[in-house]
Each structure stands twice: as structure tokens, then as C-alpha cells.
Amino acid sequence: MSDQPQSPPELQVSAASHEAIVEPLQLGKRVREIRLSQNLTLEEASKRTGLARSTLSKIENEQISPTFTAVNKLVKGLGIDIPQLFSQPSKSRSSGGRRDITRCGEGKPRATPTYEHEMLASQLTNKKMIPYKTTVRARSFDEYADWVRHDGEELLYVLSGSIRFYTEFYEPIDLAEGDSAYYDCEMGHTLISTSETDAVILWVTA
Amino acid sequence: MSDQPQSPPELQVSAASHEAIVEPLQLGKRVREIRLSQNLTLEEASKRTGLARSTLSKIENEQISPTFTAVNKLVKGLGIDIPQLFSQPSKSRSSGGRRDITRCGEGKPRATPTYEHEMLASQLTNKKMIPYKTTVRARSFDEYADWVRHDGEELLYVLSGSIRFYTEFYEPIDLAEGDSAYYDCEMGHTLISTSETDAVILWVTA
DNA sequence: AAGAAATATTTCCTATTGGAAACTTAATTC
């Protein structure tokens, strides 16, 4: 990932831009907190999770990086909520006052043949919504191998240009600047640009 | 190396208690879905995540259980949302194929002294997100009696004009067209327009 | 305070992961 778009590094730092959580991700610390909060000894935790005492100890002390299966045992055994694991150890406000500013064009880029995504608020993890500013590169329905389908719901707002919005269960519909659509993502959906220049949209998934 | 996460012989019988069943979670399947949905080859995914092609392949084919660090690389590299990883592969066809188009200016209006909201996709109920196109009428911080606080998380995108974004725990920050912010709504927040004309923003709450 | 008990860490070893490269399969091109 060496592709930074034409964005001067200087701007990136501007003011309070990107002061989110920089996740060092101390899984161990987190696990220990959780275990202790349940008043469990390593031995008990071991019984519940099926992981060896020693393994638990090492995990908590960040001496090893547990495998996914191990993490799952932890989650099940200790009744941990997943995001809990990936979120920051209670910096007093577990999720109370987060804020992440993304300057125009400073999102985290990701390109596909058909779209050019720019993820907004990429510094924040555990978001309920995932916002993208996306340039629609595709010009024809044929450029897609298949419908795009995934979990969740999506909001689409046309920032500039115009698009044709194809969905699995509806007739294609043309959307111009300022128009928007809200839909279930399990339903196949794809977009193409219909304007001179590639259309740009705001795309929010939840 | 050919361990299928089924039921280990020793554990099979013990009905007594907890025995930390081995992951019913098909991480690999999930990862593959996600990668393909982004039209990435293993090679590209490898570059983005920093994991070897072979490793990715094995993960997707459930031949190995990636370490936590590996999972993190996946998450970061592919821009995966955590719960996405742990949620079951889209079996829960909860709401199906809804769609709601809102033409520019055709939203459901609602006015307050300080804001002029236009609710998008108002036909659809039970949405995870509530999108508004809002004109910011306020011109001074004093026009607000108190902080606005409510549940959830909010995404704010400046469509036109410029605003000053006040939050309870941070310094006010100026946002121009194309800038965006993501924040927890329990934290007090208000906006004022700083441009000639009232600024217009897209506001999504979840 | 010394010993016992409980809890946590470390050691040692085997099993598994993760990477480089070889190999296979599928898609294109000539």
C-alpha cells in the first residue's frame, strides 16, 4: 500500500485531524481486565476457555499472539463481546467521546477496477457505520462479474456527476447530483457513472 | 494438518460443562467473501495486508487458524469491520431487498431554529441509519441553549459552504466542503455556518 | 514469621503457523 494520492502530508496533520484511537491493540491487557473483572483466576479461566493456564498467562502478558481459535475460546469461555476485545482498554470513556475528522481527499484510499474508494474516519475503529467517498469508475454494467452483495444497509448520496443504480430486485434507476438511495445490501447492487466525468458518491454502510 | 474443526474425540461426550467448542465461525469463508467483494486477488490482498499469498490462501481454506496479529493485518489491510468478521455469513435474511430513493430536495422536511433538516429515505422504517440533509442556519454558538446530546454515532459530511464544529471534549474545528467528521453523539455537539450562505451537510446517525 | 495454599510465570517440548518458492490450475494470447 504505497499509493498515497496527491495529498501533501502537511495537510494530514492539520489541527485536530485524525486524533482518534491509534490502536496499539493490547489484547492481553484487555483480556486480563476482563478476566479480573469476573474475579477469575487463570485456573478458572482455563477451565472455562479450554486454554492452558500457561497459554492464558502468555496471552495476557503479550508474549504470544493467540490464534483465531484461541481467541474464540476466550470469547466464548469468558463471554466476551467481540468489539470489546478490539476496542481500547477503557480509556475511561469506552466509546463516549470519540471524534475523527477527515479532510477532503485525506481518507484512506482503496481502488478496485470499478470503484475508487476513500474510507472516511478510518482512524476510528468499531464504528457502527463505515463511510466511503467513492468515485464510480465503471461505465457499463458488464464490468461487473456479479452482483455485489454483503451484510447490512447502505446509504448512497450522489455528490457529483450522475449514476445508474442497478439492483437485483428493481429496475435500474438514474440518480443525479443530490439524489440519494437507501437499500439492503444483501440485495445485489452495482453502480455505473453516466456523466461526462466519473461520478462521486458518498456511501455509508451499517 | 487436516484438522477439520469438528468434535475432538475427548470432548465429544462430556456433557457436564463448558468445553469450549471449536469455532463454528467460518473465518476463512468470511475473509474470502470480503476479499472477492473488493475484487482483489490473493496477490493484491497480500500486499495490502502484509501477509503472504500462501498464508491468505490457507486462511481462506480454513487450513490454519491465523494468529491475532494476522487477523489484525487482515482487518486493517482489507478495511474489514470487526463485527463483520465474526458475524455469520449473511444467512439471516432479515429484511431482504428494500430500497428507497430520495430525489434531491424531496426529503421530508423538518425545521428547527438552528437547523433545517430534510430526512432522506423517509419511506423506509426500521433503518439502521437515519440520514438527513441539513442546512445549518445557526451563525453563532450562542444560539444554542445547550449541547445537543443523544445516543449513537454520527457521520457529518459538508456538502456545501463551511461550518464550525463544536464538541464537548475537543476544540472547535472548522470544516470546509468535502470535509467530514465521525463522532459519538453522547458527546455534546453543535454546528454553525461560517460561510456566506448557510452550509449544507449530510448527517447520518446510527 | 514460616509454612502451606493459591495464583501466576517460565521452561521445555511438540504441534501449528506463516513465508518463500515450487507447483497446479485456470484464463489469455498468439
Place this chain on the structure above:
DNA sequence: GAATTAAGTTTCCAATAGGAAATATTTCTT
């Protein structure tokens, strides 16, 4: 249709995780 190219899988091996038991540390008891 053979030859290339691209995408994915498998192999081999070094690095590391996970478990059992030994060791260290803390916490009770008496």
C-alpha cells in the same frame, strides 16, 4: 492448440503458539 500469463494451492522449513510440568510469586494460616 501450444505457449504465456495470471490466480490459487501445496510443500518445505524456520519461527512461533499451546500444553504439561516445574518454578516463582503472592496470599493465607497458624
